[in-house]
Amino acid sequence: MNITMIHGQNHKGSSYHMGRMMAQKLAGEEEITEFFLLRDLNHFCTGCYRCIEDETACPFYAEKKLILEAMEQSDLLIFTTPTYCMAPSASMKALLDLLFDCWMVHRPKxxxxxxxxVVLSTAAGGGSGAAIKGVRQSLRYWGVSDIKGYGANLQAMNWEMVKEQNKQKVERDLTRLAKRIKRKNFPKTGIKTRALFFVMRGMHAAGWDSSPVEKRYWQERGWLGKDRPWRW
Ligand SMILES: Cc1cc2nc3c(=O)[nH]c(=O)nc-3n(C[C@H](O)[C@H](O)[C@H](O)COP(=O)(O)O)c2cc1C
Incomplete structure (x- = not known):
């Protein structure tokens, strides 16, 4: 299984270790591609809206392209983020902002x-659910249907500080999650994603696009007619 893992942090703390644990249960080292934010994408969206007409016109397209290409070639995407102020890290949020043109309301891939x-987040005491939700929302609007989330309250500032019993619990939980992921061979587009697609399709059909490029994009793919981006 090819995996792209995107870490919403540069350091190798608890969130990173949880991500590694998960990935290693599912794939060999040669099948795992990792990106670290900020190391591999060190920018915030500047709101220039150039991507609305042309994704390659984003000032940070070169870095985004590498991440998107790896994602496209993967079967599974793993996002890890520490919980910061009950939300994903700012660098994870920056990536999500920079990919807003991939939302179904614009030009989904x-x-x-x-x-x-899979979205993984660690917290000291609370808020990992909100951090996971912040990432999950973008994924859902990008068209990803099968999204698993796992959060852990570890009462620690780094992985070394995490108590052995908490590490063991994380290990057990992720083993279970990995088994669930392995059981399915292909992603089935769920009812929520289909419903979102039809709402967005209605908007594009009605001409509520942010630019004529968007309507053309939907038309060229046949999505305003009978074609759909999913197989099952
Ligand atoms: C800026 C900042 C904000 C934080 N906000 C929260 C929070 O809202 N809730 C919480 O339980 N822990 C919070 N923490 C603690 C981290 O989420 C926790 O230590 C996490 O496990 C760190 O993951 P890492 O080792 O991958 O960096 C915060 C830490 C920092 C540095």
Missing amino acids: AWMFQKRA
């Missing part, structure tokens, strides 16, 4: 509908 994803 057909291959996103074939992906599965």
Whole structure:
């Protein structure tokens, strides 16, 4: 199984270790591609809106392209983020902002509908659910249907500080999650994603696009007609 893992942090703390644990249960080292934010994408969206007309016109397209290409070639996307102020890290949020043109309301990528994803977050005491939700929302609007989330309250500032019993619990939980992921061979586009797609399709059909490029994009793929971006 090919995996792209995107870490919403540069350091190798608890969130990173949880991500590694998960990935190693599912794939060999040669099948895992990792990106660290900020190391591999060191920018915030500047709100220039150039991507609305042309994704390659984003000032940070070169870095985004590498991440998108790896994602496209993967079966599973893993996102890790520490919980910061009950939300994903700012660098994870920056990536999500920089990919807002992939939302179904704009120009979703057909291959996103074939992906599965896991979002992992660690917190000291609370808020990992909100951090996971922040990432999950973008994934859902990109067209990813099968999204698993796992959060852990570890009462620690780094992985070395995490108590052995908490590490063991994380290990057990992720083993169970990995088994669930392995059981399925392909992602099935769920009812929520289909419903979102039809709402967005209605908007594009009605001409509520942010630019004429968007309507053309939907038309060229046949999505305003009978074609759909999912296989199942
Ligand atoms: C800026 C900042 C904000 C934080 N906000 C929260 C929070 O809202 N809730 C919480 O339980 N822990 C919070 N923490 C603690 C981290 O989420 C926790 O230590 C986490 O396990 C760190 O993961 P890492 O080792 O991958 O960096 C915060 C830490 C920092 C540095």
